[in-house]
Amino acid sequence: MSDRVNFGSKLGIVLATAGSAVGLGNVWRFPYMTGQNGGAAFIIIYLGCILFLGVPGMVSEFIVGRHSQSNTARAYASFSSNKGWGAIGILGIITSTIILGFYAVVAGWCLYYLGESVVGNLKGDPAFVQSYFQAFSSDPVKPAALGVTFILITHFIIVRGVRDGIERASKLMMPTLFILLLVIVGASCMLPEAEKGLEFLFKPDISKVNGDVFLSALGQSFYSMSIAMGCICTYASYFSKSTNLPNSAMQIGVIDFFVALLAGLLIFPAAFSVGVNPDSGPSLIFITLPNVFQNAFGDPTLGYIVSVLFYILLSMAALTSLISLHEVSTAFLQEEIGTTRKRAAIGVTVACMVIGVICSLSMGAWSNVKLFGMTIFDTFDFVTGQLFLPLVGFLTCIFLGWFVPHKIVKDEFTNMGTLRNGTLFHFYLLLVKYVCPICILFIFLHQFGLI
Numbered sequence: 001m002s003d004r005v006n007f008g009s010k011l012g013i014v015l016a017t018a019g020s021a022v023g024l025g026n027v028w029r030f031p032y033m034t035g036q037n038g039g040a041a042f043i044i045i046y047l048g049c050i051l052f053l054g055v056p057g058m059v060s061e062f063i064v065g066r067h068s069q070s071n072t073a074r075a076y077a078s079f080s081s082n083k084g085w086g087a088i089g090i091l092g093i094i095t096s097t098i099i100l101g102f103y104a105v106v107a108g109w110c111l112y113y114l115g116e117s118v119v120g121n122l123k124g125d126p127a128f129v130q131s132y133f134q135a136f137s138s139d140p141v142k143p144a145a146l147g148v149t150f151i152l153i154t155h156f157i158i159v160r161g162v163r164d165g166i167e168r169a170s171k172l173m174m175p176t177l178f179i180l181l182l183v184i185v186g187a188s189c190m191l192p193e194a195e196k197g198l199e200f201l202f203k204p205d206i207s208k209v210n211g212d213v214f215l216s217a218l219g220q221s222f223y224s225m226s227i228a229m230g231c232i233c234t235y236a237s238y239f240s241k242s243t244n245l246p247n248s249a250m251q252i253g254v255i256d257f258f259v260a261l262l263a264g265l266l267i268f269p270a271a272f273s274v275g276v277n278p279d280s281g282p283s284l285i286f287i288t289l290p291n292v293f294q295n296a297f298g299d300p301t302l303g304y305i306v307s308v309l310f311y312i313l314l315s316m317a318a319l320t321s322l323i324s325l326h327e328v329s330t331a332f333l334q335e336e337i338g339t340t341r342k343r344a345a346i347g348v349t350v351a352c353m354v355i356g357v358i359c360s361l362s363m364g365a366w367s368n369v370k371l372f373g374m375t376i377f378d379t380f381d382f383v384t385g386q387l388f389l390p391l392v393g394f395l396t397c398i399f400l401g402w403f404v405p406h407k408i409v410k411d412e413f414t415n416m417g418t419l420r421n422g423t424l425f426h427f428y429l430l431l432v433k434y435v436c437p438i439c440i441l442f443i444f445l446h447q448f449g450l451i
């Protein structure tokens, strides 16, 4: 596998991996979870989860990926004579393909809202914005077509390859995303009564903290760092041998955390300034915010600009994550079937389009088709997010902590002893052997009501 491509630079590695991590999870999921779980107290716990569970989880996937220099399925199998471990990788590939399908649908909504805010259609009272979203998301054609559009954009970046496609797109989009974020945060924080939002974000209310808050923070930290679906492992297979794995994971964890925090700084001051409750759940981005943007900024032009910039930001964040999800299965097909990158990508794109269209229809025309009592969209979300994600995360920790020879893990962690981070390695091993698997087990048992 020595002719395998690599990322071209350290910056490329960090931006591409941060591109995978920074996504709808940061800008959409994190703010409403913070709203529902008590603001600052949740954020502090979340930061702890990122540092002590997310970062070691990411390092573990880095180690598997870089050591094997191959797609996720082969990567896990390459460490041990028991090829059964390859099943973890296969599970990651299945999960990422399904997620790609429905993530693209939500990304398509962002694209639609971008178009609608550009032409100025998102104006009206709260009831109008709500019925607007319901009518759109249950439409049989528009959301499916936009989801497919997003998958096609992803496809064309993927076929250009790791350096010219993934790395270049990330180097372009990630800095743009940071700038947009800072501009909108600035506008939002200058609104009258913005300080109420800041207080909510920065003043911890310990009385809100309970077991659920911990578990939500933990689940969100894994989701947000793209752990347990093969994305991180696949990207790491393109890292060079001199990449400092723990440092890179830490940098990405910090970037991911700050983007989420900035998304909170964007949404809460604006929401509080117009007196809207920020705990409105998943509809926050598509129902609450269009209203907030309209009303918060006295000048309609400013409201218009902020709204357009915000949906550009969301669409770009979604795109860099979609690219990483696509790469998992593309690398797998390309290497295992021995076909060209282009053909492999076409296979993945077609599969994801089918899944995406099914998910999209299940929000409207097929909403009465139920699997295990849920719509197809919700079933996919549940099976991947609540079942496969913790399972793969748990197995990865057990695999690295208990089955892979410690020498291999240490050599990767310390770059064959050249990094002099041996003490940190022992701490990492402790987290991966005991702390991470036990915490994941807790989330798992808790969500099935067993504890």
Ligand code: TRP
Pocket: 020, 021, 022, 023, 024, 025, 026, 222, 223, 224, 225, 226, 227, 228, 229, 230, 231, 321, 322, 324, 325
């Ligand atoms: N981390 C991304 C987000 O925050 C979503 C994502 C991309 C993801 N790849 C993943 C989540 C792999 C879990 C696993 O939106």
